[in-house]
Amino acid sequence: xxxxxxxxxxxxxxxxxxxxxxxxxxxxxxxxxxxxxxxxxxxxxxxxxxxxxxxxxxxxxxxxxxxxxxxxxxxxxxxxxxxxxxxxxxxxxxxxxxxxxxxxxxxxxxxxxxxxxxxxxxx
Amino acid sequence: xxxxxxxxxxxxxxxxxxxxxxxxxxxxxxxxxxxxxxxxxxxxxxxxxxxxxxxxxxxxxxxxxxxxxxxxxxxxxxxxxxxxxxxxxxxxxxxxxxxxxxxxxxxx
Numbered sequence: 001x002x003x004x005x006x007x008x009x010x011x012x013x014x015x016x017x018x019x020x021x022x023x024x025x026x027x028x029x030x031x032x033x034x035x036x037x038x039x040x041x042x043x044x045x046x047x048x049x050x051x052x053x054x055x056x057x058x059x060x061x062x063x064x065x066x067x068x069x070x071x072x073x074x075x076x077x078x079x080x081x082x083x084x085x086x087x088x089x090x091x092x093x094x095x096x097x098x099x100x101x102x103x104x105x106x107x108x109x110x111x112x113x114x115x116x117x118x119x120x121x122x123x
Numbered sequence: 124x125x126x127x128x129x130x131x132x133x134x135x136x137x138x139x140x141x142x143x144x145x146x147x148x149x150x151x152x153x154x155x156x157x158x159x160x161x162x163x164x165x166x167x168x169x170x171x172x173x174x175x176x177x178x179x180x181x182x183x184x185x186x187x188x189x190x191x192x193x194x195x196x197x198x199x200x201x202x203x204x205x206x207x208x209x210x211x212x213x214x215x216x217x218x219x220x221x222x223x224x225x226x227x228x229x230x231x
Contacts, residue, residue, distance in 0.1 A: 037167075045159075045167065045210055045222040059218035095166055106217050107173055109157045113166035 002026040002112045004096050009117035016086050016121070022079040022096030022114055030054070030074040033099040035110060036081050038092035038119075046092075049081065050099060064090075086121045093118050125149050127213055129223035135231040142198040144226045146211035151191045155215040158187055158196045161225075162207045170209075171196065198228075206230055 008020040022034070035050040049070040050059045058070050069082040079096050094117050097110035126149040136142050146156065154174035159167040169178045171187035174194060184199040198205055211223040 044225045045161075045212075047220040047222070050218050061219065102173055102176075106153070106155045106215050108214050108217055109169055109172040109178075109212075110159075110167070111169050111178070113168070116166055 002098065004098070004112055004114035006094065006096055006114040006117035009094065009119045011120045011122065012086055013123050014087060014121055017082070017084045018086065018119060020081040020083070020094055020096075020117055020119070022081075024077045024079065024098075027098065027112070029072075029077040033101070033108075034072065034079045035097050035099050036070060036079075037095045037097055037110070037113075038090075039095070039116075040089075040092045043092075048094070051079070083119070086119075088121050091119060091121045124219075125152065125213055125216055125221055127211055127221050127223040129209075129211055129226050131226060132224065133227040133229060135229050136201050137231045138201055138203055140201045140231075142201050142205075142228060144196045144209055144228075146189075146194045146196070146223050148192045148194075148213055148215075152213045152215035154190045155213055155217075156187075156189065156194045157212045157214065158185075159210045159212065160205075160207045161210065167210065201228070 003025045005023045012018050031053050036048040051070045055072045067085045071080045096114045098112045100111045101108045128147045130145050156174045158171040161167040175187045186197050208225045208227045210225050
């Protein structure tokens with residue numbers, strides 16, 4: 001059974017930093033592209049960042065580029081999201097998710113999700 | 124950027140009803156469209172990928188159709204566990220992916 005367990009969230013002041021972790025089990029982690037998706041309170045889903053299985057290629061939404069860094073440690077089966085210069089609008093539940101490709105780069109979906117971790121940016 | 128517009132934003136329905144949710148892309152996305160279900164306090168769950176492929180383990184009362192700019196998620200006979208919020212997601216512009224704003228299915 002695939003399990004993704006996030007940790008590291010909490011309350012942080014504007015301008016502060018936080019690192020989220022996502023521990024994976026039940027899958028071949030080093031072969032799995034991964035992503036972070038967030039959901040502001042009462043709002044919809046927003047794709048944040050993705051990384052390929054090797055960690056060599058990373059991608060970001062415009063809203064977080066230059067402030068957030070996605071990375072992974074395949075020896076620990078763990079995905080990370082380093083969040084710097086946090087703003088009130090970054091307040092959200094952050095989910096990690098596995099990406100599955102179905103025949104082409106554009107054919108892909110998120111088949112397994114973590115339970116989510118709340119990040120609150122407030123003074 | 125491709126915008127995804129879902130309609131309606133909410134709907135009221137009864138158990139046994141046929142429910143249809145629409146997702147429209149601001150430009151053609153071929154069939155690179157997924158559907159997710161999210162219940163309060165839970166993570167999203169994949170229902171349909173590539174517009175019409177049913178994810179393993181998802182009941183057959185869920186179906187998806189469409190291509191280009193217009194897509195539909197249909198629940199053929201609404202069950203009590205189907206009251207939730209549904210999101211479409213385009214992956215045409217991978218690595219950037221865009222979700223619709225969601226459609227909440229409520230009890231009538």
